[in-house]
Amino acid sequence: MRKVLLASPRGFCAGVERALKTVDDALKTGPFPVYVLHEIVHNENVVESLRRRGVIFIDDPEEAAGGGTLIFSAHGVSREVEEKAARLKVRVIDAACPIVKSLQRRIEAFEADGCEIILFGKKGHREVEGLLGRVHSTVHVVDSEEALEAFLAAADPAKHYACLSQTTLNADDVARMGRRLQEKLPHLTFAAEVCFATRDRQRAVKELAGQCDVILVVGSEKSSNTRRLCETAAACGVRSCRLSGAEDFEPSMIAGAKRVGITSGASAPEELVRKLLETVEHCPCPD
Ligand code: SF4
Known part of the structure; x- marks a missing residue:
């Protein structure tokens, strides 16, 4: 048997529930049409069911220039996207998860403190792209143990580094790579962790x-x-x-x-x- x-x-998770409720509320109140920048969450079933209810998924805020409601996805967006959307005659709602928003504030604060930033994450992922788009300085994106070793080979132990992580990585990988960084970089502020x-x-x-x-x-x-x-x-x-x-x-x-x-x-x-x-x-x- x-x-x-x-x-x-x-x-x-709570962040996804919150983002979907945001879209649901907008579908009741408008203004219409309701646009969502990128997939609201990474699930084709969810996206299809919202599309059937009238949501228009777009890849550039300019596509909502005719007016209506524009919702940012749960993964967060760059400053450039925020600024572009603010110039349009459209109601803008940010459905980014509060944990991602807090990560965005941290990366900005680390840059303001003059730290060189290391980000554990995958280039091209929406959350990572949103985080990179919050700062002007170069961020070292590390997506594997090999990439970490390559970064460490060129890193300057005298510098002040700060490390953050994409929220959806493997928790054990983040902890292991974090220990390696802490061994090698004495002036490291380590704040990398996946979300709860x-x-x-x-x-x-x-x-x-x-x-x-x-x-x-x-x-x-x-x-x-x-x-x-x-x-x-x-x-x-x-x-x-x-x-x-x-x-x-x-x-x-x-x-x-x-x-x-x-x-x-x-x-x-x-x-x-x-x-x-x-x-x-x-x-x-x-x-
Ligand atoms: S950061 Fe975590 S809680 Fe927030 S949407 Fe992503 S997976 Fe969900």
Whole structure:
């Protein structure tokens, strides 16, 4: 008999809930049309359902120049984007997660203090691009242990550095890379940490990994925190499969598994988990 276990916590974090409520409220009050700059959160199901309700997703604030409401996504935006939007005749709402906003204030403060800034994160991710766009100075973006060693080889230990992190990285990677930086840079202000939602979902996967043969992770390919959940399972020696939803499920994913774990990224709706749970429970594949 196959057993299915659900991770706790999983799914929507407070920042995603808040961003989606912001869009929902704007759809009730206007002014219309309602534009969202980039995907409000990294989940295609969420984006599609909002599109069906009339939301227009755009990549440049200028596309909202005709008026209406313009909402910034949960990942935060650069100063340039804020300034561009402020010049338009449009109601602007910033749906950035308060944790990201606080990170933006910190990177600005570190620059004002004259620190050289190190940012653990992936170039091209919206949150990282938003953070880079808050400061004028060059930021050392470090996305791997190899990149960290390359940075350290050229770093000047006499300088004052400050280190921050994208909120959705692997918590263990951030801690390990942080220890390495602290060993090498005596004048380092270390403020890098993932957000509580990322950390708690990774902890829940570790707990699940101790009880399961395979873990199914619901979330978008684009979602950083979803990919980190798969990596967390792998680091615990447990196979994982990422799925956008039940439609991606293949019986081979759980072949031979007596205990199947299910979790979901911070931008994946619970409804997708419930559908997957039902599909797995009714899967006729032999145990
Ligand atoms: S993952 Fe963390 S930082 Fe990102 S929206 Fe959720 S709570 Fe905020």
